[in-house]
Structures are given as structure tokens and as C-alpha cells.
Amino acid sequence: MGLQEDVRGRQRRYVISMAIRTVSVILTVVLWNVERHVAVVTLVLGALLPYVAVVIANAGRESTPTLPSNFISSPVRPALDAGNLKKSSDQS
Numbered sequence: 001m002g003l004q005e006d007v008r009g010r011q012r013r014y015v016i017s018m019a020i021r022t023v024s025v026i027l028t029v030v031l032w033n034v035e036r037h038v039a040v041v042t043l044v045l046g047a048l049l050p051y052v053a054v055v056i057a058n059a060g061r062e063s064t065p066t067l068p069s070n071f072i073s074s075p076v077r078p079a080l081d082a083g084n085l086k087k088s089s090d091q092s
Contacts, residue, residue, distance in 0.1 A: 010057045017053030021046050 024046040031039040 010059075014053050014057035017049055017056065021049040021053070024049065
């Protein structure tokens with residue numbers, strides 16, 4: 001999926017979630033004196049939906065974790081064998 005289609009899909013999911021939230025807040029106001037229990041449920045839905053909408057909208061293109069670009073590995077030093085060590089007086 002391309003980047004534009006991914007962004008468009010996430011925007012669409014967010015707008016739908018916010019439309020549902022708007023309807024639930026309006027239902028809370030309308031139903032408050034008529035059916036209090038339903039009004040409380042719609043109030044809770046309207047309060048929790050923004051968090052859920054943001055989480056759903058941000059779920060999408062996840063990049064795999066990689067090392068930072070400024071990470072420099074330390075050079076590997078070769079180990080010397082014991083036979084390769086000579087004293088400076090032995091080099092004549």
C-alpha cells in the first residue's frame with residue numbers, strides 16, 4: 001500500500017470515529033432528562049472515543065526498528081598469538 005493511500009485510510013478512520021463521538025455527545029444532551037442510563041453510556045463513549053480514535057488512526061505503517069544512523073561499531077582488533085611477540089632486543 002502506498003503512503004498516500006495509507007494516510008487517506010487513517011484519516012478516514014479518524015473522521016468516522018469523531019463523527020460517532022459527535023453523535024454520542026448529542027445523544028447525551030438529548031437523553032439526559034429522558035433516559036439517564038443511556039445518556040451516561042453515551043457520555044462515557046464520547047469521552048473515551050478520542051483516545052481510541054487517535055490510537056486507531058496512528059496504527060499503520062510501522063517501520064522495523066534499526067540502529068541509529070550515527071551508530072559506529074568499534075573496530076575489531078585481531079588477537080596476537082604468543083609466538084608473535086618478540087622483545088625489542090631479539091629483533092637484530
